[in-house]
Ligand code: SF4
């Protein structure tokens with residue numbers, strides 16, 4: 001059925017597809033260019049929450065995270081406070097990936113209401129568990145199990161296995177789940193979605209329904225399985241502000257409306273506004289120097305004289321680059337890191353173990 005919201009619907013899909021493609025290109029650029037482009041960990045806003053304890057305690061950022069990750073965390077939280085879970089509905093590439101897989105089958109599994117309700121709490125447990133574990137271990141321990149990290153590493157061609165084997169298996173499980181249960185990961189597992197859901201309860205975004213014909217198209221269209229047709233106002237933490245219920249509504253009387261601070265906003269305007277404000281703000285943060293998500297180039301490190309601590313070196317750096325970043329002579333660096341001289345200087349630190357069985361970059365650097 002063609003509805004008045006078709007333009008909004010297709011615009012949203014175009015935007016989501018562009019963001020998903022851009023995130024894949026960025027991941028690939030990071031894998032192939034080392035430190036020049038941000039890693040998937042650096043741009044994950046939830047990393048900021050995992051980093052919070054260490055950062056607030058003045059112990060610096062966790063491995064793979066940067067001050068810009070904190071900016072992203074605070075900003076996306078603020079964004080959720082204003083626009084609810086619009087990040088989930090209109091921006092998040094992993095949400096898009098699930099929606100895409102959901103298109104493969106029209107046959108959906110109807111999870112029994114009681115089980116569905118209980119399962120949805122699981123993502124809150126994940127949020128607490130992941131955050132506490134990160135704070136206790138002072139590492140991004142979730143990384144090998146993270147399906148989106150595995151997805152981002154697919155484009156590397158070589159780093160997926162064995163580092164992300166478990167994450168890859170979870171990714172397959174999540175994508176298979178998304179074919180039969182819309183937004184499977186968002187509903188039951190995503191800790192970031194849980195966080196934004198909690199914050200969104202304070203937002204001034206609502207979906208309002210007037211007396212209508214109760215055709216049920218809105219409920220059918222909702223990827224988060226919210227029974228919109230039965231509610232006067234949707235204020236659920238599960239609502240991802242995707243506007244799909246509104247664009248599916250055939251009423252010409254605006255029976256279903258998205259309201260922000262009490263004012264009706266058309267779906268198309270909401271989608272464009274949230275995306276423009278999101279990326280526009282990131283642009284401003286970047287210009288203001290608040291979005292540092294990569295290690296500065298060797299030249300600028302040398303110029304500033306602010307060499308990295310051994311703990312801040314990255315596995316994707318070559319031995320030679322590691323020595324330069326640490327401000328050490330190459331031979332001194334080989335000795336300090338217990339790397340035999342037969343290992344070529346161009347070898348990435350994380351690959352030294354393929355020459356020296358048992359050599360572990362993370363163990364060595366944390367002991368230095
Ligand atoms: S719930 Fe998680 S995966 Fe889903 S859209 Fe939100 S942040 Fe992305």
Ligand code: SF4
Nearest residue numbers: 222239240242243245
């Ligand atoms: S209620 Fe509407 S806006 Fe909220 S998730 Fe469902 S379809 Fe999207």
